[in-house]
Amino acid sequence: MAMFGRRTTFGTKQPSFSELKETMRPTPDADGVTRVFSKELWDDPKIGKFLREVGFAPDDARNILPTAQDYIALFAAAKKRLDERTEAFNREMTTRYGYCRAAPFLVIDHTIWDGEHGAFLYAQMNLIGYDDWNVLMLAADVRTKELCDIAGHPGTVPAVTEVMTKRVIDWKQRHDLALEAFGVTAMGGQGITREQYEAEQDTLRREIVDNVGWMKPRIISELLRVQG
Template sequence: MFGRRITFGKKQYSLAEVREMTRPTPDDDGITRVFPKEIWNDPKIGSMLRELGFNPDDPRNIRKTADDYIAMFAAARKRLEQRAEVFNRDMTARYGYCRAVPFLVIDRTIWDGEHGAFLYGSMDLIGFDDWNVLMLAADERTKQLCGIAGHPGTVPPITEAVTNYVIDWKARHEMLLESFGVTATSGQGGITGEQYEAEKDALRQEIIDKVGWMKPRIIAELLRIQG
């Protein structure tokens, strides 16, 4: 949303540039905003932000802190642990034994790498949530009794393929931002804020759907390899 370019006199500023003019420190109410409260008092910048439909407490203007993300990931991990417990309990009741563990289709190396911030910061996705998780056998007994594929650990070919998908999704999102910025520059050839949000939501759903498409194929390939 920060690709839009605004003209102040002869100088054109994008929202990204305005954001860079400010320091990511908390306001006096303890909340860290993308555009701090004080900047809204600027007669040019403040009025420009309001014309674009922003306000100081707009959810888009609230910057998540490192602590926010740590808490968010910790809660998601806890939910995953609980789902794994339920899965193992249900499968044990059915087959007499089960020790399955989560496998992340978009794995930790990607989330912790240079593209992770795009997934959780721009797309509001968390890798520990169900859309990205397969439950796979942690031992041979579980494979045989429960009929599920064994957990392979990290699989470089899968990581490489998924990384290429993520790079493409990230580039497409950047193009969306560029197109959004054209609207503020000339009003022609760009997209509105509503169109940007709709396109972003569609891209987010495409990511979820692609991972869902990959899941049965990963399982089938693991079963083939593992015999």
């Protein structure tokens, strides 16, 4: 996640845009904790005072960033929930149709989550790809497709991956602009408030979830058309 307060000396003049970007690095503080606003910012009379005025504190939960181990545990728990939902889906469909072997399909797929833009989705948008919003249950074999009347699992769909990658890049750019504007404010300039930044985060998150929801029936329709 992009951060503020990394290896920069704060003077009395307003930092340039390039200097501001230099402060936005995910580096732990001396105590080993990575913070949105680093410890050194709180020691700056102007910036520390401003941050307290807008309601922040150095060790607030929202100012402490999860570690890699935290995310590993988060993903593992989400994957376990998905496995349980898949088993439940197959049990229910087997009860109804006599047989079902379905498997989850991720609309925003693994290549995106594991790639250079994945951290934007999970660290900045608080989204996990294994959760329901991003999952379709599709037939893992021909018998399931025919008996249960659901589209066959294609493995991956390069066209969907391409479309979603472009959209994630666009969403990330919008978030970066909002984060930078908030950073200007945090540094004492004229940008956007914390409330405005968090509102933009919420808007982007809803847009991502809604867009994936919009994609789901279209993916199914296209798979059924191609598979016949």
